[in-house]
Amino acid sequence: RLETTATEIYDESMTLVRLRSQFAPLFELIPSMAIVSVLWLGGIRVVDGDLTIGEFVAFTQYLTVLVFPLRITGWFFAQLPRAGAAATRIQVLLAEAPEITSSAHPRRLPEGNGEVHFAAAGFSYPGGPPVLNGVDLVIPAGTSAALVGATGSGKTTLAHLIPRFYDATSGSVLLDGVDVRDVPLDDLRREVALVFQETFLFSASVRENIAFGNPAATDDQVRLAARLAQAHGFICELPEAYDTVVGERGYSLSGGQRQRVALARAVLRDPRVLVLDDATSSVDAIVEAEMLAALEHVMEGRTTIIIAHRTSTLSLVDRVVFLDEGEIVAVGAHEELLRTVPRYAEVLAQEEVLS
CATH class of the missing domain: 3.40.50.300 (P-loop containing nucleotide triphosphate hydrolases)
Structure with a gap:
């Protein structure tokens, strides 16, 4: 029974690792593509005279500042289900009544030396x-x-x-x-x-x-x-x-x-x-x-x-x-x-x- 449970946990963990390995590059690629697009399109606007260099640099910096919080937000929502499951397990443990409790009619130890x-x-x-x-x-x-x-x-x-x-x-x-x-x-x-x-x-x-x-x-x-x-x-x-x-x-x-x-x-x-x-x-x-x-x-x-x-x-x-x-x-x-x-x-x- 233990071997079966351990095998199931291993299989689930490996599935999770594979999914992460597939989607992690995608999560990194999308923000990078946004930055590249801004650089490309913004560069064209600067050349055409529609944007000043200062405006272009400022916009690029704003985008860079926004990328990290967006990544963290995605990671945060991805972790919420795991955190919820962990919290549930902790609550079950805390709510468990101890098996060893004091007697309902306790007796005090008499004077003695520990027989x-x-x-x-x-x-x-x-x-x-x-x-x-x-x-x-x-x-x-x-x-x-x-x-x-x-x-x-x-x-x-x-x-x-x-x-x-x-x-x-x-x-x-x-x-x-x-x-x-x-x-x-x-x-x-x-x-x-x-x-x-x-x-x-x-x-x-x-x-x-x-x-x-x-x-x-x-x-x-x-x-x-x-x-x-x-x-x-x-x-x-x-x-x-x-x-x-x-x-x-x-x-x-x-x-x-x-x-x-x-x-x-x-x-x-x-x-x-x-x-x-x-x-x-x-x-x-x-x-x-x-x-x-x-x-x-x-x-x-x-x-x-x-x-x-x-x-x-x-x-x-x-x-x-x-x-x-x-x-x-x-x-x-x-x-x-x-x-x-x-x-x-x-x-x-x-x-x-x-x-």
Whole structure:
């Protein structure tokens, strides 16, 4: 079905290109012919004495000035149907109701330190096979766990059930004993911070990027978060330190620096749960060492869930949860799983090659 749709779009696009290539020269030729006609006929009138040279030059200039607006007017009307179609698609998107909403009878989270409990949690996309099958897992408050599995094993989906990027289609996910579906979305996502593999930074200062999740944070709080994320050192070496503008998507920073700024942004919110979605998979060994040093400080005493496959990262966590085809195969220390679960070692080797 996708191939058929893509072929239809390709054919329509090629038809449009052919039409443009045929008519574009014509649109350029008509104004040029008008100018040539004026020069020819006007020249004859000047020779015959019916026009002065000044009048001829003035008329020619008027025509030249008029040609460009006429061309733009034609282009404008040609673009109107496309603009209308685009506006319709945007309106449809804006009018679409979000699938994930707060409960009609919300419950506040009690005082707690971030215990995460997956109770027979399952998930499947509409019309698709199950991605997760009855996952039972408790991550005690203040501990760390790594989710490991081959591509498509469900590890990212499992982590994304906590902040309700998706809702479990069976079972439940509890944070400090409360079903996350009963917690107001703003409250839930204030207590769960994520750092993704592809970090997004705004074209703003380092301070503003770190404080994005907590605009009321003081300079001292921003600096403390940066120190915990091992970012304070390189920030102070920037031209304007914390006031340095990092550019669109943080292009002026290295990959490791962007990740540490994102980590500081997450830490500043002081969440109950920190989720790191393959945050070190696309960096080199030097940057990875910097990130691991930062993680050691950030993870201390905080419930942390890491989606990872690098041995260096797995050595930091209290437990490794190995998933395969949407089910938990084994839970234990990294070294223990290497000895007792052959499939675990095989998946790690495959992921290391792919990275």
